[in-house]
Amino acid sequence: MEVVIEQIAIYGSVALLCGLVVFFYMRSLNKKSAIVVKKVEVAKAEGTFEPVSLHPFIDLNTCIGSAACIAECPEKDILGIIDGKATVIHASNCVGHGACFHACPVEAISLRIGTEKRGVDLPHVSQTFESNIKGVFIAGELGGMGLIKNSVEQGQQAMENIAALKREKRSGVLDVVIIGAGPAGISATLEAKKRGLSSVTLEQDSLGGTVFTFPRSKIVMTSPMDLPLHGKAKLYDTSKGELLALWNKVIAEQGITITERTKVEAIVPQKDGTFKVSTSTGSEFLSYAVLLAIGRRGTPRKLGVPGEELPNVAYRLLEPENITGKKAIVVGGGDSAVESAMLLAEQNEVVLSYRKDQFARIKPKNKAAIDAAIAKGELKVIFNSDLVSISEQAVLMKVGEEVKELPNDLVYIFAGGELPTGFLQKIGIEITKRFGHIVKKHG
Ligand SMILES: Cc1cc2nc3c(=O)[nH]c(=O)nc-3n(C[C@H](O)[C@H](O)[C@H](O)COP(=O)(O)OP(=O)(O)OC[C@H]3O[C@@H](n4cnc5c(N)ncnc54)[C@H](O)[C@@H]3O)c2cc1C
Ligand code: SF4
Numbered sequence: 001m002e003v004v005i006e007q008i009a010i011y012g013s014v015a016l017l018c019g020l021v022v023f024f025y026m027r028s029l030n031k032k033s034a035i036v037v038k039k040v041e042v043a044k045a046e047g048t049f050e051p052v053s054l055h056p057f058i059d060l061n062t063c064i065g066s067a068a069c070i071a072e073c074p075e076k077d078i079l080g081i082i083d084g085k086a087t088v089i090h091a092s093n094c095v096g097h098g099a100c101f102h103a104c105p106v107e108a109i110s111l112r113i114g115t116e117k118r119g120v121d122l123p124h125v126s127q128t129f130e131s132n133i134k135g136v137f138i139a140g141e142l143g144g145m146g147l148i149k150n151s152v153e154q155g156q157q158a159m160e161n162i163a164a165l166k167r168e169k170r171s172g173v174l175d176v177v178i179i180g181a182g183p184a185g186i187s188a189t190l191e192a193k194k195r196g197l198s199s200v201t202l203e204q205d206s207l208g209g210t211v212f213t214f215p216r217s218k219i220v221m222t223s224p225m226d227l228p229l230h231g232k233a234k235l236y237d238t239s240k241g242e243l244l245a246l247w248n249k250v251i252a253e254q255g256i257t258i259t260e261r262t263k264v265e266a267i268v269p270q271k272d273g274t275f276k277v278s279t280s281t282g283s284e285f286l287s288y289a290v291l292l293a294i295g296r297r298g299t300p301r302k303l304g305v306p307g308e309e310l311p312n313v314a315y316r317l318l319e320p321e322n323i324t325g326k327k328a329i330v331v332g333g334g335d336s337a338v339e340s341a342m343l344l345a346e347q348n349e350v351v352l353s354y355r356k357d358q359f360a361r362i363k364p365k366n367k368a369a370i371d372a373a374i375a376k377g378e379l380k381v382i383f384n385s386d387l388v389s390i391s392e393q394a395v396l397m398k399v400g401e402e403v404k405e406l407p408n409d410l411v412y413i414f415a416g417g418e419l420p421t422g423f424l425q426k427i428g429i430e431i432t433k434r435f436g437h438i439v440k441k442h443g
Helices: 002-046 068-072 099-103 148-163 183-194 209-213 240-253 335-345 364-375 420-427
Strands: 054-058 079-082 085-088 109-113 120-123 136-138 174-179 199-202 218-220 225-227 231-233 237-239 264-269 275-279 284-292 327-331 349-353 380-382 385-390 394-399 402-407 410-413 431-434 437-440
Touching: 002 079, 002 364, 054 085, 068 079, 068 099, 099 109, 136 148, 148 174, 148 183, 148 225, 148 284, 174 183, 174 275, 183 199, 183 209, 183 240, 209 240, 218 240, 237 240, 327 335, 327 402, 335 349, 335 364, 335 410, 349 385, 364 380, 420 431
Parallel strands: 136 284, 174 199, 174 284, 327 349, 327 410, 349 380
Antiparallel strands: 054 109, 079 085, 109 437, 120 431, 218 237, 225 231, 264 275, 275 284, 385 394, 394 402
16 A cells, blocks of 8 residues: 555656646746747837748748757847747848758748738749840849859859850950859859850949848858859858958959949840940940849949049948948938948947938837937937038038038948849839749758
């Protein structure tokens, strides 16, 4: 009898212990879920819950809540777990490199572009990367497929197809004009050289494309990249600097020049089947084919004021930690302008100029931070103001009816951007709005 009682006591204790473990485990899960629910609410209020481009889509029937996707995602708070299932949080911050897609042990994630609510414009591209306009090809993220490796592959494949076109050699007519020097444009440029094609590569900004503008150094590559005229680059754990150095080295070794700071403004088909490509610097090229490798991030909008072309004017803030002791004017009233102004103000004297009388469309957390910074005198904001002209030492600013001169070293303009859609439509390229278009899925 005593033995039975003893056994019941042991079983009871074990059951109680297990119950307690389960209770505390469930309580911790519930607490974690509640934190994620709160983050989702904030994301919805701040407008970052809806993705803008490529993003993970979670099949809730398959998801087992392993959290492997969260562990692999290098960005903060894009994914979370609620009640044992993955969810997106700040989906608009997703950069679409698909580390989560590869990490999921039960293949519950697909990569999609656009959602049921927010469509994304994608151009029509054939299997040979040709658009509806014969001779105009599209490679890289512009066609809907993100990632450095995919863009490199597509740039190379598109150029193979361009090389296969029949054409007679004519003086003054290039085989191809490549527009954009991101991963797709660089790889296409190398493939054109490998195949003996005459080509120019025109880049509105700097070699490297979107990679050049990454705010973080770490680059995620889930498989090796095959670069024409170089071979396999096994860069799993690399940095932005290392990747840019590799591209620069291969291009220099091949004696190729990429024409930077030259924006393509028009592509006009000619009667003889060639294309006239005109640029912002006034240069013009005739070619048999055009490769658009312009990505999806568009072109920063300019103010159109004298002096905007000076080297002290920029449209994005790179490496703010290296900018110290300067007088800087930041122009704009959106989140990018406000965040950049506050970052610069840590080590510089900053004036933020905005044409409206108050900030209307910034995230609540940025509004609170900038109000606090103004109150502490960390930076100055001038509302109802417009830049009139820029020189290397000063700017002229119209405030109300008055024009003032402000001594200044650097100008950062955040006046929004023009998406590639308008540029493509001007050329005549057909575009469809895609809602939740699957770009990558398992099986
Ligand atoms: C913050 C961030 C982090 C990322 N991290 C990773 C990562 O770790 N791993 C990964 O694989 N992918 C990552 N990606 C995605 C990757 O950067 C893109 O998929 C890739 O750069 C697309 O290459 P692309 O050549 O198609 O376009 P882009 O790199 O966007 O290059 C297009 C180029 O065309 C130029 N251009 C545009 N219009 C014109 C014009 N009219 N005239 C002349 N030039 C023009 C642009 O200035 C730009 O340089 C990240 C993206 C972002 C935003
Ligand atoms: S695609 Fe990349 S950035 Fe987006 S959620 Fe997945 S791992 Fe994170």
